[in-house]
Amino acid sequence: MGRLVAAGVACGAVLATLTVPAAEAGSLGAGGPHWAPKDPGTPQIRFRGLAAVDRRTAWLAGTGGTVLRTTDGGASWRNVSPPGAGDLQFRDVEAFDARRAVVLAVGEGEASRVYRTDDGGATWAESFRNTDPKAFYDCLSFFDRRHGLAMGDPVDGRFRILSTSDGGRSWRVLPSAGMPPALDGEAGFAASGQCLVTSGPKDVWLATGGGAHARVLHSADRGLTWTAAGTPVPAGDPARGVFALAFRDRTHGLAVGGDYRPGRPSPQAAAVTADGGRTWTPAATPPPAYRSGAAWLPHSRTAALAVGPTGTDLTTDAGRTWRTIGSGSYDTVACTADLSCWAAGEQGRVARLER
Numbered sequence: 001m002g003r004l005v006a007a008g009v010a011c012g013a014v015l016a017t018l019t020v021p022a023a024e025a026g027s028l029g030a031g032g033p034h035w036a037p038k039d040p041g042t043p044q045i046r047f048r049g050l051a052a053v054d055r056r057t058a059w060l061a062g063t064g065g066t067v068l069r070t071t072d073g074g075a076s077w078r079n080v081s082p083p084g085a086g087d088l089q090f091r092d093v094e095a096f097d098a099r100r101a102v103v104l105a106v107g108e109g110e111a112s113r114v115y116r117t118d119d120g121g122a123t124w125a126e127s128f129r130n131t132d133p134k135a136f137y138d139c140l141s142f143f144d145r146r147h148g149l150a151m152g153d154p155v156d157g158r159f160r161i162l163s164t165s166d167g168g169r170s171w172r173v174l175p176s177a178g179m180p181p182a183l184d185g186e187a188g189f190a191a192s193g194q195c196l197v198t199s200g201p202k203d204v205w206l207a208t209g210g211g212a213h214a215r216v217l218h219s220a221d222r223g224l225t226w227t228a229a230g231t232p233v234p235a236g237d238p239a240r241g242v243f244a245l246a247f248r249d250r251t252h253g254l255a256v257g258g259d260y261r262p263g264r265p266s267p268q269a270a271a272v273t274a275d276g277g278r279t280w281t282p283a284a285t286p287p288p289a290y291r292s293g294a295a296w297l298p299h300s301r302t303a304a305l306a307v308g309p310t311g312t313d314l315t316t317d318a319g320r321t322w323r324t325i326g327s328g329s330y331d332t333v334a335c336t337a338d339l340s341c342w343a344a345g346e347q348g349r350v351a352r353l354e355r
Contacts, residue, residue, distance in 0.1 A: 035312070035328055035343060035351035038074025042066065047344035049103065049193045050332045051095035055340030060350060061090035061103045061193075069121055071098050074352055080121020088113065092140045092193035094148065094168075102127075102168035104140045104150060106190045112137040114150065116168045128162065128171040135160055138188040139196035141204060142168075149223045151196045151206050154182035159206065161223045178225030183211030185238065191260070192293040192332035194244035203250045205277050209233075209241010209257060216242060216255060218277040231271045232282035233257045239264070242271075244332075246294040246304060251276045254319045256306045258290035266290040270306065272319035285321035287313040293332040298339050307333045307343055 040060070047068075049061025060068040060077075065085030068077045088105035095101040099120045105113040112130035117123060130137060134155045142148035146167050152160035158179040162171045187210045188195040195207045202222050208215045214235035219226045233255060235241045243257040253273045258266025269291055270283040291308035306313045312326040312333075330345040341353040 033353050033355050035326060035330075036354040038070070038077075038350045038352055040068050040070075040074075040077035040348060040350055042068070042348040045348050046331070046346045047348070047350065048091045048191060048331045049093040050334050050342060050344045051093045051101060052334035052336045052340065052342040053095050053097055054336050054338045055352070057095075057098045058334075058342050058352075059093045059095045059101050060344055061093035062344075063089055065090060065105070067093065067101075067103055067121060069098070069101075074350065078121070080117070082115050082124040082126075085115070091138070091190040094140050094142050096142075096145050096167070100145075100167070102140060102142075102148070104137060104193075106137055108136055109133045112152070114140070114162075114168060114171060125169070127164075127169050136187075137162070138190040139193055139206075141196045141198045143198050143201055143204070143222065147201075147222060149196060149198075149204060151188055153187040157181050159188070159208075159217070159226075163223055174223050178219075180217065180226055180228045183208075183213065183215070186211030186215070187238075189241065189243045189257075189260075189292075191243045194246065194293055194332065195242075197245045197247055199247040199250045203247075203276070205245050205247065205253065207242035207245050207255060207257070209235050209243070210238045211241075212236055214241040214255075214257065216245065216253075216273075216277050216280065227278075229277055229280060231255055231280040232268050233271055234259070234266070234268060240266075243290075243292045244294045244306075246296055248296040248301065248304075252301075252318065253277055254294050254296075254304055254306075254315075255280060256287065256291040256294045256308075258287075258308075260290050260292070262309070264290075270319060270322060283315075283319055283322060285323070287311075287322045288324060293330065293343075295333045295335045295341065297341065298335050298337055305333050305335075305341065307331065307345070309346070312343070 047062040114128035137152040150162040247253040258269035307330040330343040
């Protein structure tokens with residue numbers, strides 16, 4: 001948790017080869033699409049924040065206050081880190097294009113900050129610094145280029161929500177009256193930038209763990225009022241719960257998670273919803289281990305990827321069954337409308353799905 005841690009035919013062709021079993025570590029299938037490394041030359045950095053704009057442009061956010069950007073498909077990377085941010089832990093980045101992006105630093109008190117750039121990272125403006133010692137922010141998500149939210153762990157018994165209506169240039173804490181009480185020990189996981197996700201102009205979901213139940217909270221009014229639903233993903237421990245969500249529209253969603261501790265079993269590490277998160281059904285065949293990131297494949301109603309430290313999994317039936325198709329370690333994954341998918345993680349690992 002935060003404190004603890006346009007071409008359907010083309011897409012169909014990609015899916016046909018994605019089901020080939022992996023031939024080597026990190027591969028998604030011999031001869032078919034595979035995770036092709038796009039080494040930024042930063043093996044000391046762990047990238048949990050990833051914003052994929054298209055197959056040429058992507059942003060990374062990681063440890064040591066690091067922000068990188070590519071505009072040539074990962075052939076080269078530019079270090080565009082905010083000055084003086086070396087002690088910060090960036091865990092999420094949201095990018096609107098190659099020039100405009102917002103990054104979130106996590107941590108207790110003033111370590112939680114938001115920065116925005118309008119010039120590709122040449123300059124940054126700090127647009128939010130948390131002054132509440134009890135607050136710890138986990139994830140960012142935007143509805144459009146202007147409206148977005150950031151979520152934080154519970155303060156005084158309720159999850160805290162920040163809101164922006166000017167593209168991240170300014171933020172305000174939303175009233176907590178419409179937020180259900182948090183469970184004892186409940187919080188979010190700042191593991192992949194996917195504990196808070198949006199779909200459409202007003203719908204947003206946040207994922208939790210650590211409490212007696214792993215829950216997903218949903219708001220249909222940009223974070224003013226929320227409802228909570230339990231999931232079958234195991235919780236009951238600070239290291240267990242839902243770590244990432246992915247919604248392909250306002251009704252169909254995926255939840256992945258488990259127990260992030262190495263070697264610990266993670267049964268029922270995935271669940272699905274077809275009613276906007278009101279109810280969740282366990283995957284009949286879930287990923288075999290903890291997964292921290294998830295993304296729907298572009299232009300597909302049934303295919304999605306899940307990633308984690310021990311591998312990549314694919315579903316081709318909208319999350320009901322998953323199969324492991326690669327053993328490389330990644331923390332987060334994102335796909336774009338022009339049929340590209342990116343992944344990032346520990347030891348500076350960055351990759352793009354290529355044929």
